[in-house]
Amino acid sequence: MSKVVSNKTILPAGGGAFDLPNLSVGIFLNDQPSHRFAHGSKLSVHKPLSRNQGWILPAGSDGICEYDDELEFVMVNIDDGIAAEFGLGKAFEFDPIIGDIDPLLLNLSLTASTALGAGTLYRETMQRALAAQIVETIKPAPEWHAGIEDARLRKVLDYIHDNLAEDLSLSGMADIAAMSATHFAKAFKKEVGSSPLQYVIAARLELASVLLKTSELTVAEVAWRVGYQDLSRFGQHFKRKYGATPAAFRAG
Known part of the structure; x- marks a missing residue:
């Protein structure tokens, strides 16, 4: 039998279908x-989880969740209307995430779980923030x-593509990567296959x-x-x- 203590649920060892x-x-x-854990008709697999790990499951999920120790957890179910606002309605499918949870999403989930008994405005505000993340x-x-x-380097690539109109510099990219300029330039070319300057020009x-x-x-x-x-120069x-030329390219 499950019991709720504050905003968390405690379940006895065992588990079963969900x-x-x-x-x-x-x-x-x-x-x-x-x-x-098993999702849908897939076979159950051993998936160890630690404190502050968990799951993100699409609407309509079913499967099996089993464990050999008493389980303490919090869960937030996103209202259908709010999910639909963010393109996450019942028709939207994605592969379940089981394990590490994005740090911001983790904090939002823990906070949103405390809003289950709060006023509608606060609860819906927290759910919208959670859905966005x-x-x-x-x-x-x-x-x-x-x-x-x-x-x-992925962080640098995101920065480049988000700021193509800006005056991008090698030192600025190296700072984002938390590397020296020399180390960054070598690592970038080895991983990406071109120098940072060549990559920026190609992306632009x-x-x-x-x-x-x-x-x-x-x-x-x-x-x-x-x-x-x-x-x-462009x-x-x-x-x-x-x-x-740009004009001929557009006309063609």
Whole structure:
């Protein structure tokens, strides 16, 4: 028999089948080295979980959760309407996340679990914050992360693509990676296959090609949007990569 102490639920050793109609996040509050888990019709697998690890499961999930020790956990079920606001309605499917939980998502889940008995406004505000972070957690990794194992370099790549219009510098990127400029330049080229400068130029020109085909921005505005202050230099780089001037590329 389960019991609720404050905002947490305590279950006796054993576990069994579960059926969760809503998008849900659960956080284990004690270690469960013998935890076993199955989602849907898949076979149960041994999945040890420690305190502050847990799950994110899509709406309509069912399966098996078993453990050999008394379990303490908190769970937040996201209201269907709030989930739908963030594109996480019942028709949205994603692979369950079992194990480590994003630190911000962990804190939001623990806080949201205390709001279950609070007023509607506070509870819904916390659920919206949680749903927004779930979207960030489950969205596919950007294509530029492919093959890059070093999290520091992935962070730099995200920074580059988020700031292509800015005056990017080697020292600034190295600071984000928490490396010396020399170490960063060598690590970047080894992992990515090009120097930081070459990568930035390629990323800017790729974005420019998309903007030229999909927007009504002038060539000068496109150049500015991708970080070129010198229109002539932009044209030279673009023609070198695409074999045509920006205007001809757009017309073709």
